Amino acid sequence: MLTITGIKKSFGKTPVLRGLDLSVDKGDVVAVIGPSGSGKTTLLRCINFLERADEGRLTICGQSVDLKTVTKKEIYRMRRKTAMVFQNYCLFNNKTVLENVTEALIIVHKKSKSEAGDIAVSMLRKVGLEDKLNAYPAFLSGGQQQRVGIARAMAQCPDVILLDEPTSALDPELVGETLSVIRHVAKSGITMIIVTHEMQFAAEIANKIVFMDDGGIVEQGASRDFFLSPKEDRTIAFLARFNLGNYYSI
Amino acid sequence: MSTDFFKPEIIPELVWKIIQAFPLTLILTVCSLILGSLIALGIAVLALRSPKVTRGMANGYIHFIRGIPTLILIYLLYLGFPQFMKGLGVDMSGVDKRVYLVVIFALAISANFAELMRSSYLSVDKGQGEAALAIGMTARQGFKRIVLPQALAVALPSLGNYVIMLFKLTSLGFVVGVVDLMGKTRILINITYGSRRLETYLALAIIYWALCFVLERINKLLITRYTRGRRELADGKAAAK
Numbered sequence: 001m002l003t004i005t006g007i008k009k010s011f012g013k014t015p016v017l018r019g020l021d022l023s024v025d026k027g028d029v030v031a032v033i034g035p036s037g038s039g040k041t042t043l044l045r046c047i048n049f050l051e052r053a054d055e056g057r058l059t060i061c062g063q064s065v066d067l068k069t070v071t072k073k074e075i076y077r078m079r080r081k082t083a084m085v086f087q088n089y090c091l092f093n094n095k096t097v098l099e100n101v102t103e104a105l106i107i108v109h110k111k112s113k114s115e116a117g118d119i120a121v122s123m124l125r126k127v128g129l130e131d132k133l134n135a136y137p138a139f140l141s142g143g144q145q146q147r148v149g150i151a152r153a154m155a156q157c158p159d160v161i162l163l164d165e166p167t168s169a170l171d172p173e174l175v176g177e178t179l180s181v182i183r184h185v186a187k188s189g190i191t192m193i194i195v196t197h198e199m200q201f202a203a204e205i206a207n208k209i210v211f212m213d214d215g216g217i218v219e220q221g222a223s224r225d226f227f228l229s230p231k232e233d234r235t236i237a238f239l240a241r242f243n244l245g246n247y248y249s250i
Numbered sequence: 251m252s253t254d255f256f257k258p259e260i261i262p263e264l265v266w267k268i269i270q271a272f273p274l275t276l277i278l279t280v281c282s283l284i285l286g287s288l289i290a291l292g293i294a295v296l297a298l299r300s301p302k303v304t305r306g307m308a309n310g311y312i313h314f315i316r317g318i319p320t321l322i323l324i325y326l327l328y329l330g331f332p333q334f335m336k337g338l339g340v341d342m343s344g345v346d347k348r349v350y351l352v353v354i355f356a357l358a359i360s361a362n363f364a365e366l367m368r369s370s371y372l373s374v375d376k377g378q379g380e381a382a383l384a385i386g387m388t389a390r391q392g393f394k395r396i397v398l399p400q401a402l403a404v405a406l407p408s409l410g411n412y413v414i415m416l417f418k419l420t421s422l423g424f425v426v427g428v429v430d431l432m433g434k435t436r437i438l439i440n441i442t443y444g445s446r447r448l449e450t451y452l453a454l455a456i457i458y459w460a461l462c463f464v465l466e467r468i469n470k471l472l473i474t475r476y477t478r479g480r481r482e483l484a485d486g487k488a489a490a491k
Binding site: 048049050076079080082083084086088090091092093094095096103104107108109136137138152156 | 377378380384385
């Protein structure tokens with residue numbers, strides 16, 4: 001459903017993505033893990049065109065573009081197939097919780113105000129924030145803000161949701177509520193690509209793990225195989241710090 | 251308390267006479283505000299562009315203008331510039347004084363305005379614009395609906411001060427002989443051979459004070475309107491519900 005082939009990206013002279021391939025099937029929950037600076041976030045941002053890749057091909061739901069020659073119009077069209085959840089939430093600070101969710105529906109998807117409102121309320125109910133509709137983001141906790149971020153992403157009915165370290169900016173108590181919302185979304189069958197440092201969570205929620213290092217994919221595979229019998233030395237070294245055997249032995 | 255040397259009872263009449271000249275002060279303020287904002291916008295865009303040359307040009311302009319007292323700028327452009335143009339064979343004597351003043355005041359405020367625009371724009375987190383793109387908005391929609399209102403909220407308090415400063419600055423126009431509030435006041439003083447200076451200037455001060463008060467109130471209203479989502483400025487309870 002989503003295929004990336006030979007994607008390359010450099011910032012100045014520093015290569016960040018070195019021509020990697022990735023394929024995601026419908027309903028997949030893919031966790032992208034790896035050390036900082038390995039290019040995980042850049043990969044995600046290239047899929048959403050917040051970063052322009054230098055080379056490669058991206059296909060989402062049958063629509064394919066050459067990342068080198070992609071036009072503005074194609075970018076806008078491709079972007080509507082994806083939705084992004086940001087590490088630092090990036091809610092619109094000048095809009096209320098409700099407006100944050102309806103904004104895309106009204107402006108981009110041209111829905112009527114009342115229809116957008118209905119969709120938004122039902123999404124916000126799913127993330128447990130139906131009592132905060134008129135609050136501004138600055139008055140919410142980090143966990144609440146990120147849940148609004150997730151509701152905003154889901155409301156657009158994207159083919160794939162991209163989550164960029166959705167819990168990295170949260171304290172341990174707030175991580176729990178956010179992860180449980182993401183878990184809930186994952187179970188509903190929406191395709192997701194999650195960049196995360198929460199190994200336990202990745203093991204639990206993802207059916208496919210992609211391990212990146214130094215701008216390339218070192219190893220990828222079904223979640224269980226990946227954690228229980230990693231093949232590459234780099235993967236084994238990375239996973240040595242996490243004791244995930246427990247999770248799978250239960 | 252009327253005495254020979256101070257007659258406060260004539261002040262209301264003086265206020266009424268002076269305020270007849272308000273239209274010109276208003277025109278000077280509004281026109282320089284518009285022109286100055288346009289110049290500042292150009293400068294701010296240059297200052298935000300990546301090539302070092304354009305940034306250098308913008309910064310150079312800002313420093314140059316900031317370092318010149320407006321009074322000197324008036325003399326320099328109103329008296330000096332035509333001399334220069336004459337050397338080039340262009341006769342500037344047909345240009346209206348008020349046009350000169352509008353251009354001069356616009357230049358005078360453009361440096362501060364440009365700096366304010368740049369810093370306000372930069373103060374809005376980059377993620378705001380990115381989130382707008384990510385939900386499928388065009389860059390223009392994202393700027394208009396998300397980034398600009400937030401930048402405006404940051405800029406408004408200083409912007410209001412600058413507008414009030416500009417409004418008061420236009421009183422310098424009298425040096426080229428236009429009849430704005432200040433010019434009118436000086437005419438009234440000359441008519442009475444300077445015998446009622448205190449009352450006349452008091453009347454003028456009262457007018458400026460009252461008008462600035464109105465401007466400040468308008469600015470306050472705008473600030474509350476645009477900072478609803480901001481914790482540090484908005485009234486906690488009001489904005490939460």
